[in-house]
Structures are given as C-alpha cells and as structure tokens.
Amino acid sequence: MLQSNQLPMRGRSAIEAAYAGRGGSPLRLRALPYSMEGSTGYIIGAYSYGSNVRDTGKFTLMLKREGDGPWLILSDMDNSNARPRAR
Numbered sequence: 001m002l003q004s005n006q007l008p009m010r011g012r013s014a015i016e017a018a019y020a021g022r023g024g025s026p027l028r029l030r031a032l033p034y035s036m037e038g039s040t041g042y043i044i045g046a047y048s049y050g051s052n053v054r055d056t057g058k059f060t061l062m063l064k065r066e067g068d069g070p071w072l073i074l075s076d077m078d079n080s081n082a083r084p085r086a087r
Contacts, residue, residue, distance in 0.1 A: 028047060031043050041063040058079065058081070060076075
C-alpha cells in the first residue's frame with residue numbers, strides 16, 4: 001500500500017496498523033474508470049471524508065482473483081489533493 005507522505009507498506013498486519021485509529025468521519029470512495037478481464041481488474045477513483053463535498057484525494061486499486069474466489073487487493077495507492085506543507 002502506498003499512501004501520501006508514508007513509506008510503502010506490505011502485508012496484512014502493516015496495512016491494518018496503517019488504518020488503525022483513523023476512525024471518525026466515514027471514508028467515501030467514488031470510482032472513475034474501472035475494468036476487469038479474466039482474473040485481474042483495476043479501479044481508479046477519488047475519495048473524501050465525512051461531509052466533504054469535494055474530493056480529498058485520489059486512489060488506484062489493482063485487483064486479482066484466484067478461480068471463483070474473492071477479489072483481493074494486489075496494490076492500493078492513494079494520495080491527497082492537498083499541497084505539500086512547507087518545512
């Protein structure tokens with residue numbers, strides 16, 4: 001998983017830890033283009049939190065499926081629309 005201003009994360013426990021404690025406003029996802037073919041797929045979209053009307057950021061999800069199993073996230077990348085803060 002790749003998030004704004006964070007090192008890359010890999011594995012279920014690292015990803016769960018990254019999202020832990022981010023409660024509060026609900027996350028709202030909006031799919032833009034998406035597609036699937038065979039056992040792979042993707043979603044490109046935008047997100048916001050709570051009652052924000054405008055998009056807060058954007059994301060890509062790459063998906064993979066084994067046989068008739070569930071779709072699993074192969075790659076998750078998101079970043080904020082906010083300008084970087086000056087140091």
